[in-house]
Amino acid sequence: MTENKTFYITTPIYYPSGKLHLGSSYTTIACDVLARYKRLMGFDTFYLTGLDEHGMKIQRKAEELGLTPKEYLDPMAEDVKALWKKLDISYDKFIRTTDTYHEEAVAKAFEQLLAQDDIYLGKYAGWYSVSDEEFFTETQLEEVYRDENGVITGGIAPSGHEVEWVEEETYFFRMGKYADWLLDYYETHPDFIQPEIRKNEMINNFIKPGLEDLALTRTSFTWGIPVPSNPKHVVYVWFDALLNYITALGYNSEDDSNFKKFWPGINMVGKEIVRFHTIYWPIMLHALGLPAPKKVFGHGWLLMKDGKMSKSKGNVVYPEMLIERYGLDAVRYYLMRAISFGQDGIFTPEDFVGRINFDLANDLGNLLNRTVSMINKYNDGRIEATTATTEFDGSLEEVVTDTVAHFHEAMDKFEFNVALADVWTLIARTNKYIDETAPWVLAKSADDKAKLNNVLYHLAENLRVVATLLQPFMRATSGKIFTQLGLSETSFSIEELAFGYDFVNPVVAKGEPIFPRLDVEEEVAYIKEQMSGGKTVEKEWIPEDVELNLTLPEIKFDDFEKIELKVAEVLEVERVEGSDKLLRFKLDAGDSEPRQILSGIAQFYPNEQELVGKKLQIVANLKPRKMMKKYVSQGMILSAEFGNELRVLTVDKDIPAGSLIG
Numbered sequence: 328m329t330e331n332k333t334f335y336i337t338t339p340i341y342y343p344s345g346k347l348h349l350g351s352s353y354t355t356i357a358c359d360v361l362a363r364y365k366r367l368m369g370f371d372t373f374y375l376t377g378l379d380e381h382g383m384k385i386q387r388k389a390e391e392l393g394l395t396p397k398e399y400l401d402p403m404a405e406d407v408k409a410l411w412k413k414l415d416i417s418y419d420k421f422i423r424t425t426d427t428y429h430e431e432a433v434a435k436a437f438e439q440l441l442a443q444d445d446i447y448l449g450k451y452a453g454w455y456s457v458s459d460e461e462f463f464t465e466t467q468l469e470e471v472y473r474d475e476n477g478v479i480t481g482g483i484a485p486s487g488h489e490v491e492w493v494e495e496e497t498y499f500f501r502m503g504k505y506a507d508w509l510l511d512y513y514e515t516h517p518d519f520i521q522p523e524i525r526k527n528e529m530i531n532n533f534i535k536p537g538l539e540d541l542a543l544t545r546t547s548f549t550w551g552i553p554v555p556s557n558p559k560h561v562v563y564v565w566f567d568a569l570l571n572y573i574t575a576l577g578y579n580s581e582d583d584s585n586f587k588k589f590w591p592g593i594n595m596v597g598k599e600i601v602r603f604h605t606i607y608w609p610i611m612l613h614a615l616g617l618p619a620p621k622k623v624f625g626h627g628w629l630l631m632k633d634g635k636m637s638k639s640k641g642n643v644v645y646p647e648m649l650i651e652r653y654g655l656d657a658v659r660y661y662l663m664r665a666i667s668f669g670q671d672g673i674f675t676p677e678d679f680v681g682r683i684n685f686d687l688a689n690d691l692g693n694l695l696n697r698t699v700s701m702i703n704k705y706n707d708g709r710i711e712a713t714t715a716t717t718e719f720d721g722s723l724e725e726v727v728t729d730t731v732a733h734f735h736e737a738m739d740k741f742e743f744n745v746a747l748a749d750v751w752t753l754i755a756r757t758n759k760y761i762d763e764t765a766p767w768v769l770a771k772s773a774d775d776k777a778k779l780n781n782v783l784y785h786l787a788e789n790l791r792v793v794a795t796l797l798q799p800f801m802r803a804t805s806g807k808i809f810t811q812l813g814l815s816e817t818s819f820s821i822e823e824l825a826f827g828y829d830f831v832n833p834v835v836a837k838g839e840p841i842f843p844r845l846d847v848e849e850e851v852a853y854i855k856e857q858m859s860g861g862k863t864v865e866k867e868w869i870p871e872d873v874e875l876n877l878t879l880p881e882i883k884f885d886d887f888e889k890i891e892l893k894v895a896e897v898l899e900v901e902r903v904e905g906s907d908k909l910l911r912f913k914l915d916a917g918d919s920e921p922r923q924i925l926s927g928i929a930q931f932y933p934n935e936q937e938l939v940g941k942k943l944q945i946v947a948n949l950k951p952r953k954m955m956k957k958y959v960s961q962g963m964i965l966s967a968e969f970g971n972e973l974r975v976l977t978v979d980k981d982i983p984a985g986s987l988i989g
Contacts, residue, residue, distance in 0.1 A: 334370040335592025336362050337572050339600060340379040340422065342460075343403040347410055349644040349662075349674065350629040356659055357626065357668060357743060358595050359416045363799035364738050366417075367821040373589045375575050376411065377422035378404055379568040381561070384457050386550035396550045397425065413650055414659070415802060422575045424567055430552045432579035433562055433570050436615060437543070438555055440500070445614045448557075451497040451542045454481075458488035460564040462542060486599075495547055498560060499540040505610040506538040512609065518622060519609075521741070522669040525601050525625040533606060541565075541607055569608045573617070591618045601625035624741055627671035629662070644674060648857050652850075656801035657683050657842070663743040663800055676854035680847050687842035689987045690754050691793070691804075693917055695841065697761060697985065698786040699811050700919040702834045705770045705779060710787045710812070710830035715777035719763045723785060726756045727792055727826045734796055735821075743800075750796050757789040758983035762896055767920045784830070787812055791828055795819040807841050844987065891948040892965075892988035893917065894978050895924075900935045903955060910935055911958065916947055917985015925960040931973040944976040944988055 338358050341351065355376060362374040380400050389399035404423055411418065422429060440446045454463045461484070465471065468482040468490065482490050513519060513526060520526040544560035545551065551561025570578075572594060576586035596604050601623065609619035631642040649658045661682050666672030702708060730753040737746035760782075769779040794808035798818055809816060813832040895916035903909035908927040916922050924945065932938060946963040954960050965976045978988075 332370050333589055334365040334372045335589035337375040337594050339596045340377045340571055342379050343400055349646050352646045353629045353662055354595055355416055356662055360799045362417055369822045374418045375420050376418045380423055380425045381551040381567055382460050382564045383548045386548050420575050422571050424571055428580055429574045432574040433552050433567050434555050435579045440614055445501050446498050449499050452494040454490040455493040456484040456488045456490045459484055459486050497542045498544045500543050502538045502541050506534055520605050521624045529605050565603055591621045594620050594623045596625055598625040598627055626669050630671055630673050642858055644858055656804045660801055664747040668741055668743050676851040680845055680850045684844050688844040692840050692842045693985055694754055694758050698790055699834055699837050701766050702783050704919055708833040710784055711780045712784045713777045713780045715781045717764050719760055723760050724826050726753055731824055750793055762984045788828055795824050811838055893945055893947040894982050894984055894986040895943050895945045896984040897938050897941050900938050902929055915984040922961040924962045924964055925954050925958055926964045942978045942980055
């Protein structure tokens with residue numbers, strides 16, 4: 328490990344205001360993915376999370392409950408730690424701003440800035456939101472209340488919270504003094520604020536109009552860090568909270584070795600607090616003689632169709648509910664794949680269930696099941712590299728190399744959804760490789776034994792590569808894949824990842840599917856019911872006066888869900904002797920060996936060989952039946968009739984055989 332190969336990542340410290348929903352967990356999961364990735368790349372990594380525990384809101388809430396602020400906060404801190412454990416968050420430190428070392432370090436920093444005349448005593452009068460711990464001017468309010476004489480009596484902050492008039496003595500930070508320095512810093516460090524749009528917002532909305540001095544203390548409440556030289560003042564939450572990123576490392580303490588080792592680092596924040604982290608925070612650090620963060624990344628929000636998650640709207644999704652029913656890895660995968668990090672994303676139950684069924688159960692799960700099954704069936708569970716090759720090996724290995732390179736590029740830019748999309752490109756290409764090489768055909772000939780082993784090796788090795796890349800996102804899933812491949816290693820380095828691993832252990836017996844396919848209607852209804860607080864959600868219905876052109880009676884969705892439709896590639900087709908109607912198909916439908924289906928469509932395909940290589944749609948779970956006394960038909964080929972014509976239903980040639988249709 329090189330001397331300066333270190334990485335420091337932080338989440339914003341959360342304000343303890345109740346149970347954290349899925350959106351609140353979003354940043355923490357993203358930072359955990361990044362921290363795990365960096366560790367697997369050989370970086371000495373430090374990941375910080377925690378709670379921001381001072382302020383008027385906490386004091387008032389504790390008083391209402393007859394508790395001290397600390398008595399009110401302690402159980403909430405334990406609840407957050409318990410949630411992080413459920414989400415498998417690999418933090419290195421959990422800071423609470425009530426920790427003694429933090430309070431002492433903040434007090435020292437305040438007195439330093441006061442002595443430098445960066446802080447001065449004045450008087451503040453303005454509108455204050457207790458919930459937001461933030462002051463607002465009249466023009467910043469979304470709505471104002473007036474009495475009969477037109478005098479403003481209150482209003483609503485941009486967050487939707489009530490504001491109240493506050494007039495008190497306070498210490499101010501001379502922010503305007505450093506405005507030019509900050510603009511120059513932005514210019515010379517173009518990657519400091521990401522995405523780029525956040526930087527433009529800061530410049531145009533806050534700096535160019537004139538950077539106002541920042542109120543740093545309050546005297547109207549006591550739950551905060553007292554100013555040593557004037558104890559009637561307590562340090563305002565943003566000065567207190569922002570400094571946690573360096574006090575957690577030992578800044579202003581007897582042991583500042585971690586601070587010297589890891590700072591500057593990367594601050595990951597929600598877009599609503601970008602201003603504090605990209606204007607006030609770097610100026611504070613600069614005034615203290617310290618370097619600014621390497622980067623501040625302001626990501627978007629996880630929203631619902633009707634806006635932010637809110638109990639009053641009945642649209643809140645809690646991570647515990649999803650984890651208990653669908654598993655942690657499904658939740659982590661969805662959040663990192665379905666949303667473009669940096670932009671807002673919308674959660675829908677339908678999309679969540681669909682991702683599990685298609686991405687996880689069908690694409691990844693099916694590839695693992697087929698591979699392990701074939702290795703056990705055709706080679707007694709052994710994975711053996713050989714010198715024999717197929718014409719498809721080179722292009723497949725090229726995709727592996729490209730995937731790994733693109734994965735690193737995406738992770739370095741925090742494009743988690745792009746990184747996962749790259750992995751799924753490799754999964755899709757590997758599924759296609761099965762169709763191209765047809766292992767079940769190679770298994771029939773002893774002369775093709777070496778070539779068969781080569782194919783099975785490529786499948787197993789690609790799955791190892793996939794599992795290795797998924798480690799930061801889905802640790803349990805990676806472990807299950809490693810286990811099914813007979814690997815004793817619990818993890819693999821991503822830094823040195825390349826195609827060509829030497830398997831020495833046998834593949835274990837085929838286990839349970841790592842992601843069972845879900846009943847879409849049932850699971851969507853369940854999630855909606857949980858979102859509404861356990862109330863039964865009415866299902867969508869079609870008005871009775873809508874006329875549909877049907878030839879058979881309507882069926883319920885539950886009946887349709889019993890039918891398993893799959894993509895099947897035609898390997899061979901021939902006419903059945905003694906029948907003018909029947910064609911006998913050999914099909915690759917993602918099973919461990921080809922299946923046979925007899926279909927009465929011979930009269931519509933006088934040249935039946937034109938069907939070879941086509942991807943058809945079949946009913947895969949139709950009970951097998953005996954035909955012509957000696958043939959077993961294992962399903963049904965779907966077709967469409969129009970006039971006197973009939974055509975089989977095909978799908979895009981790039982869709983892998985065995986893919987589920989639904």
